Amino acid sequence: MENVQSNVYASELKFRLSSDARFAGNEDTVIRYDESSAPNPIFTVFPHSEEDVVQIVKYCREKGLKCFAQSGGHNSRVRNHKSIDVVICMRSLNHVSVDESSQTVILGGGTINKEVIDAVTAKKLEVATGVCNTVGVLGNLLHGGTGRFTGKYGLGIDNLLSVNIVDATGKLHKGINETTDPELWWAIRGAGSSFGIVTQATIKAYPQSNEGLSWTCTLMFSNPSAEKIGKVLNAIDATVMEERMSLLCSFACLPPTGHPSIVLVPWYYGSEGEAEKAWERILDPLLEPDFKQAVMLPTDKLNEGNDASCAMGGRKPSVGMGIERLDVPSFLEIWDLCLEFGKNEGAGGSAILIERFPKEKALRVSDDATVFPHSNRGIVYEVVCCPVYKDSRLDEEAKVFSKKVRDIWVQRCGDPEKPRCYGASAGFDEPLESMFGSKERVQRLLDIKRKWDPENYWGALLDLP
Structure with missing residues (x-):
C-alpha cells in the first residue's frame, strides 16, 4: 500500500x-x-x-x-x-560559478566541498570550507563552518554574502543578506537549517598563498602507553596556534592491524621549514611516533586523507562538545571507554576526534553579528565522540558511551556551568544555550523562528516550545 x-x-x-x-x-x-x-x-x-x-x-x-x-x-x-x-x-543543484574580478563564488544548495574546492583552485583562489570532500558546503557553513582556513578567513558564516532560501510555505526569498532582512540574516548564520532550504549562496573567495601549496603531516602512535598519550596531548596543548595552522587528532583502531592508535595530522599553510618550526613540539623526535610522513600538497588534495572516515553508511550517532584543555587523566579514561565500546562486534571503527583551529580571526567579528556567539567562536578544541557500528542492537550502548564521554568533557575539560558545543555535532537533547549562548540570545532566535516558521515545519536544531 x-x-x-x-x-x-x-x-x-x-x-x-x-x-x-x-x-x-x-x-x-x-x-x-x-x-x-x-x-x-x-x-x-x-x-x-x-x-x-x-x-x-x-x-x-x-x-x-x-x-x-x-x-x-x-x-x-x-x-x-x-x-x-x-x-x-539537493545534489543536482551543484552549480559553482567563480567570479575572479569580485572574488566571489555562487554555489547551489547541493554543492559538496570537493566541487567548490576544485572550481576555485582552477582560478588560483581558495574559500573557507570543511575538511571532508563529500560534506555539503552549506550544511557545514550554515552551522558555523570550521576548517583549515578558519585561522586565515574566520568561520564559514563570516564569509557568507547572501543566500536564496525557500521558507516553510514554499516561497523563495532571493538575495537575503544583512540589508534585505537583518533578523533572518543574523539567525541563519549559525542556525540556517532551522529556517528553510537554502537553494543558493554567495561566498567570499581569496587569492591563494604560496602558490596554493601547504605542508601537512601524518603522525601515528600505535598501542601508546598512558605515558605516551599524556606526552602527545601535552605537546598539542602547549602548541601556540597561529592563523596558518590547524590540527586534526583521533583516537581510533586503524586497519589493517586494528591496533588502538593516536593519529595526528598537523597542517601549515607555508613552507616545510616554517611548518617544522611552528609544530616543533609535536614533531619532537622524543615523542617517537611509529609512523611519520610529511608532504607538500595543493589545496585540492588536502582533504583526500579524510575520504575513508567520511564514507556513507553504518550507524554513527556522534556527539560533540567544545572544550578548553586536553586534561590528560580525563582523556586516558576516554581512551579506555573508546576501546571498551570498540570490542563490540563491528564497532572497531569507533573514534574520538579532536580538532583545533586558530580562532582570533573569528573572534574579531562582533558578538552581535550572528547567532553563533563569541563564547562558541572561541572554543579551543572541537571534540567529537563517534561510535561506529552496524547492529542497531548497539544503539543504547552507544548512547551510554557517548554520554559518559560528553560528561567527562563538560565536567573536567571545560566550564561545567557553561557547556558549549558546535551545532552540527550536537546531541538531540543538547540545550540550545550550549549552541547559541545566553537565554536572551536563544529567545531572540526562537522569536525569529516563530516569525518565519510558526508551525515548526523545519525542526532541525530548533523545536519551538
Whole structure:
C-alpha cells in the first residue's frame, strides 16, 4: 500500500517539476553518513532547479507531508527523522560559478566541498570550507563552518554574502543578506537549517598563498602507553596556534592491524621549514611516533586523507562538545571507554576526534553579528565522540558511551556551568544555550523562528516550545 501511495504522490508531483527532476521510492533512499538517524521516507525527490524545490515544498504542505533537504548527507543528528515523509536530495543543484574580478563564488544548495574546492583552485583562489570532500558546503557553513582556513578567513558564516532560501510555505526569498532582512540574516548564520532550504549562496573567495601549496603531516602512535598519550596531548596543548595552522587528532583502531592508535595530522599553510618550526613540539623526535610522513600538497588534495572516515553508511550517532584543555587523566579514561565500546562486534571503527583551529580571526567579528556567539567562536578544541557500528542492537550502548564521554568533557575539560558545543555535532537533547549562548540570545532566535516558521515545519536544531 505504501508503494501505491508513493507512486500516487510522485505522479502528481512530477507534473509540477522540470523534466530533469527525478524520483526514487523508499527502497532507493540516499544513504546518509549516519543511518541511525536517517529518515525512512515514502519517496525521495531530486530537484533540478530552485523552482522545483519551491513546488516540492508547496506540494508537501498541501498533502500534509513532512519534507527534509539534504546535500552531502553528513549531518549526523537529524531531528524528528522518523516523521520525515519526503527527502529532497539537493545534489543536482551543484552549480559553482567563480567570479575572479569580485572574488566571489555562487554555489547551489547541493554543492559538496570537493566541487567548490576544485572550481576555485582552477582560478588560483581558495574559500573557507570543511575538511571532508563529500560534506555539503552549506550544511557545514550554515552551522558555523570550521576548517583549515578558519585561522586565515574566520568561520564559514563570516564569509557568507547572501543566500536564496525557500521558507516553510514554499516561497523563495532571493538575495537575503544583512540589508534585505537583518533578523533572518543574523539567525541563519549559525542556525540556517532551522529556517528553510537554502537553494543558493554567495561566498567570499581569496587569492591563494604560496602558490596554493601547504605542508601537512601524518603522525601515528600505535598501542601508546598512558605515558605516551599524556606526552602527545601535552605537546598539542602547549602548541601556540597561529592563523596558518590547524590540527586534526583521533583516537581510533586503524586497519589493517586494528591496533588502538593516536593519529595526528598537523597542517601549515607555508613552507616545510616554517611548518617544522611552528609544530616543533609535536614533531619532537622524543615523542617517537611509529609512523611519520610529511608532504607538500595543493589545496585540492588536502582533504583526500579524510575520504575513508567520511564514507556513507553504518550507524554513527556522534556527539560533540567544545572544550578548553586536553586534561590528560580525563582523556586516558576516554581512551579506555573508546576501546571498551570498540570490542563490540563491528564497532572497531569507533573514534574520538579532536580538532583545533586558530580562532582570533573569528573572534574579531562582533558578538552581535550572528547567532553563533563569541563564547562558541572561541572554543579551543572541537571534540567529537563517534561510535561506529552496524547492529542497531548497539544503539543504547552507544548512547551510554557517548554520554559518559560528553560528561567527562563538560565536567573536567571545560566550564561545567557553561557547556558549549558546535551545532552540527550536537546531541538531540543538547540545550540550545550550549549552541547559541545566553537565554536572551536563544529567545531572540526562537522569536525569529516563530516569525518565519510558526508551525515548526523545519525542526532541525530548533523545536519551538
